[in-house]
Amino acid sequence: xxxxxxxxxxxxxxxxxxxxxxxxMPDGFPGKxxxxxxxxxxxxxxxxxxxxxxxxxxxxxLGAGEAGWNGVMDAYRNxxxxxxxxxxxxxxxxxxxxxxxxxxKAQPPRIGPVRPPPAAILKGMLYSVWIGTTLVMTWVLAGGxx
Amino acid sequence: xxxLLIVLEPVIWFMFGQGxxxxxxxxxxxxxxxxxxxxxGLFPADALAYERMHMLGSNVIGxxxxxxxxxxxxxxGAHHLRSLAVDFGxxxxxxxxxxxxxxxxxxxxxxxxxxxxxx
Amino acid sequence: xxxxxxxxxxxxxxxxxxxxxxxxxxxxVPCQSDWxxxxxxxxxxxxxxxxxxxxxxxxxxxxxxxxxxxDGAPTLTCKSPLSSxxxxxxxxxxxxxxxxxxxxxxxxxxxxxxxxxxxxxxxAKEKAVEEGPYRQxxxxxxxxxxxxxxxxxxxxYAACPVVGNEPDFxxxxxxxLGYRYNLDSRDEGASERNAIxxxxxxxxxxxxxxxCSEVCPENVDPAAAxxxxxxxxxxxxxxSLVLPRGGKD
Numbered sequence: 001x002x003x004x005x006x007x008x009x010x011x012x013x014x015x016x017x018x019x020x021x022x023x024x025m026p027d028g029f030p031g032k033x034x035x036x037x038x039x040x041x042x043x044x045x046x047x048x049x050x051x052x053x054x055x056x057x058x059x060x061x062l063g064a065g066e067a068g069w070n071g072v073m074d075a076y077r078n079x080x081x082x083x084x085x086x087x088x089x090x091x092x093x094x095x096x097x098x099x100x101x102x103x104x105k106a107q108p109p110r111i112g113p114v115r116p117p118p119a120a121i122l123k124g125m126l127y128s129v130w131i132g133t134t135l136v137m138t139w140v141l142a143g144g145x146x
Numbered sequence: 147x148x149x150l151l152i153v154l155e156p157v158i159w160f161m162f163g164q165g166x167x168x169x170x171x172x173x174x175x176x177x178x179x180x181x182x183x184x185x186x187g188l189f190p191a192d193a194l195a196y197e198r199m200h201m202l203g204s205n206v207i208g209x210x211x212x213x214x215x216x217x218x219x220x221x222x223g224a225h226h227l228r229s230l231a232v233d234f235g236x237x238x239x240x241x242x243x244x245x246x247x248x249x250x251x252x253x254x255x256x257x258x259x260x261x262x263x264x265x
Numbered sequence: 266x267x268x269x270x271x272x273x274x275x276x277x278x279x280x281x282x283x284x285x286x287x288x289x290x291x292x293x294v295p296c297q298s299d300w301x302x303x304x305x306x307x308x309x310x311x312x313x314x315x316x317x318x319x320x321x322x323x324x325x326x327x328x329x330x331x332x333x334x335x336d337g338a339p340t341l342t343c344k345s346p347l348s349s350x351x352x353x354x355x356x357x358x359x360x361x362x363x364x365x366x367x368x369x370x371x372x373x374x375x376x377x378x379x380x381x382x383x384x385x386x387x388x389a390k391e392k393a394v395e396e397g398p399y400r401q402x403x404x405x406x407x408x409x410x411x412x413x414x415x416x417x418x419x420x421x422y423a424a425c426p427v428v429g430n431e432p433d434f435x436x437x438x439x440x441x442l443g444y445r446y447n448l449d450s451r452d453e454g455a456s457e458r459n460a461i462x463x464x465x466x467x468x469x470x471x472x473x474x475x476x477c478s479e480v481c482p483e484n485v486d487p488a489a490a491x492x493x494x495x496x497x498x499x500x501x502x503x504x505s506l507v508l509p510r511g512g513k514d
Contacts, residue, residue, distance in 0.1 A: 002337075002360060005429035006237050010362045010422065012373035019281040020363035020371055025429040026476070027337030027360065030233065035426065038474045042233065045226025048165065049250070051173060052220035056258050058180075059212050062203055063264035066196040073194060076185045085181030092177060096170040102475060103167075106492035109408040109448060130171050137175025142183060143193030146202060155469040156499040229427075229472040237430040 002027045041098055047091040050084075100126040148241035151248075158225060158248060165222025172215050204265040212265075216258035224251040268298045273353040274305055276317065278367050287364060290314070302335050302342040302356065306368075319368035326482055329418030332359055333368050339423035339480050359423035375419055378435050382443030382461055387454025399451045409448035412441045412490050414483045421477035421487050433466040437477035437487035440468055444490040447497060459494075459501040468494045 002024040009023040029035045061068030075081055103126060104119035116122060139145060151158075183189040192198070202208045224247040231243045271293050279287040292313050294305045303321055310317045319342075321331040326344040333342050334357040336350060347354070362370035392399065421437035422428050428436050435443075440462065447455040462468040471491045478488040 005361050006235070006432055008432035009429050010371065010374040011432065012371065012377055014373075016365070016371065016373065018365055020365055021279050021281075021287045023361050023363050023429065025360060026339075026424055026426065027334060027357075029426050029429075034476060034479065035474075038426070038472075038476070039230070039233070042226045042230040042472065045223040045230060047223070048169065048173075048219035049223025049227065051177075052216055052218075052223060052251075052254055052258075055176070055212075055219075056216045056254060056261055059203065059216065059265070060257070060261040062196070062199055063261055069196045069199065073184075073191075076181065082182060082185050085177055085185070089174070089177040089182060092170055092173045095166060096174065099166050099170065102473060102488075105478075105486060105489035106496065108493050108496065130174065133171045134174040134178065137172070138178050138183075140202070141175060141179035141193065142189040143198075146198070152464060152467060155467050156463060156495075156502040159469045159495055160499055226472075232430050232470075233426050233472070235430060237432065240431070 003029065037098070041095065044091040044095050047088045048095075051088055096130055100130065147245050151241055151244055158221070161218070161221035161251075162225035165218040165220070165225070168214055169218035169222050172211060173219060176215055200265065203262075209262045209265065213258055213262045216261065217255045220251040220254045220258075224248050269295045270298070270352075272296045272305065272347065272350075274309065275353060275355045276306075276309070276368070277357045277364075278317075279364055280316075280366060287358075296347050298348060300347045302333075302340075302345040302347060302350075302354065303331055305347060305354070306342060306356065317368075318366045327416060329416035332418040332420050332423065333357065334359060334423065339420040341418060341420070341482050344482065359419060361423055361425065361429040362419070370419075372419070375417075375422065375436070375439070378439040378466070379417075379442065381466070382435060382439050382458055383454060384439075384442045384446060386446065386449065386452050387457060388451075389453050401450055405450040408450070409445045412445035412448070412485055412487075415442055415445075415485045415487075416483055418482060420480045420482065424476035424480040426474055426476070427470050427472055431466075431470050434470045435462070435466040435468065437471075437491060438485075440471075440494055441485055441487040441490035444494045444497070447494070455497070456501055456505075459498045462494050462498045463502060468498060471495070 005023040005025045007022055026035065030039045058069075058072045061072045076085070100123060104116070104122040107116040107122065109115065117125070179189055180194060184191055184194050203212050228240070228244045228247050232240050236243055274292045274294055275289050276292065277287050278284070278290050292309045294308050294313075296305055303324065306317070306319055306321075319331070319333065321343065322328040323330070324343045326341050329341070331342045332339060334340075335342065335345055336355050339359055342356075356368065358364045358368045358370050362374070365371050415438050417438060419438065425437055427434050443458050443462070446452045447458055468491050471488075473488065473492060475488045478486045481487060
């Protein structure tokens with residue numbers, strides 16, 4: 001049974017003379033099929049918001065001194081934190097895969113006289129930049145350089 | 147408040163877009179190493195030793211990357227949580243919910259700027 | 266000789282003079298193997314219950330009249346083969362719309378949103394007849410042609426989760442049609458439309474569910490139009506902060 005939509009959804013500004021039955025949300029929303037994927041996509045917003053503050057705290061402590069930073073590193077070894085970071089990593093990868101797949105259609109047909117590359121090439125470029133940057137960051141952060 | 151959100155919507159959307167794109171690109175490497183790899187012993191712990199991290203973070207590129215890691219996910223998060231609230235019947239409360247979420251993102255962003263400058 | 270199979274149709278009924286809330290009627294229909302859902306509805310109306318109300322016209326997916334939810338998914342019933350469905354088929358009115366009667370939804374809300382985006386060529390000054398016709402290259406036509414294929418069937422509105430929650434949201438088809446004119450080389454009203462796109466019912470309410478494009482029967486890809494319009498609106502907004510506005514492109 002579909003959920004109720006907003007009572008004013010798709011109502012004209014001046015209602016007609018006949019009583020209407022109220023609108024209903026799409027049948028599969030929120031938990032079925034593509035709607036489930038879409039709601040999961042939006043829910044990653046919580047992961048991103050938390051990650052922003054988690055990293056903020058880490059960098060704040062990095063600026064506070066060695067003791068502060070070591071405290072952060074100790075906290076990250078907590079199984080709950082590891083579990084959250086694993087979940088966050090899954091969420092971030094999910095967001096990247098979905099968003100970069102859809103991204104080409106958001107490009108205008110031309111920018112001035114120049115047309116964007118075909119969708120397949122643009123996707124390839126985006127995924128390549130993502131993977132490449134990840135490899136570089138992983139290499140640098142894990143001690144491969146500097 | 148609703149009118150202010152309408153006026154600022156393009157720039158909010160821009161920040162959200164950068165949050166999804168650049169935020170996702172930066173977060174992946176960070177999570178692999180700092181979030182999961184080092185804590186689980188997959189990478190050597192001294193890779194994230196204080197002196198090294200401070201050295202990496204306090205040069206210009208490091209500060210820009212760290213600022214991106216803090217600020218951009220906040221805006222992606224705030225905007226998507228606002229959309230989620232609307233999708234679950236919150237259309238009438240959107241102005242308040244959206245304003246609150248963006249305020250959180252603004253505060254976090256300002257603190258992020260301070261945190262990066264302090265390094 | 267076609268096979269005949271009896272299928273059950275569970276159809277929403279609503280008579281505002283008699284019913285408090287919509288209810289369902291079940292009909293058993295002898296269906297030919299090559300029938301569309303619309304054929305079954307026409308059989309019900311012709312043979313079983315003449316009071317059943319629904320919209321249809323061309324029977325060939327060009328008019329957009331026969332949009333309904335079939336087994337929960339918005340579709341054009343004239344191009345939905347019954348062979349794609351099981352022995353019981355549920356037919357309900359399009360989601361997100363007020364229901365006038367049975368399977369007929371209120372369309373005036375959409376008409377208002379469509380008119381609001383000014384879906385026509387806007388010129389600062391019309392060319393004089395003596396100056397000849399507006400010329401447009403095939404490449405310029407390609408820029409917007411896809412978005413001009415919309416048949417106003419409103420399946421996209423029925424699929425969009427934002428339409429159901431934000432009454433002011435302009436919605437997929439109207440945005441796609443407005444943006445179509447922004448891309449038209451003959452048009453000079455992009456700034457005017459972008460201001461509408463940034464106002465009440467803003468394009469930025471779209472959360473890129475992409476459901477509108479998934480259900481569109483004409484491959485208009487309204488999600489593409491909406492998200493391109495977001496970028497276009499941002500550029501226009503930024504330009505308006507620094508450049509004097511002449512009112513036309």
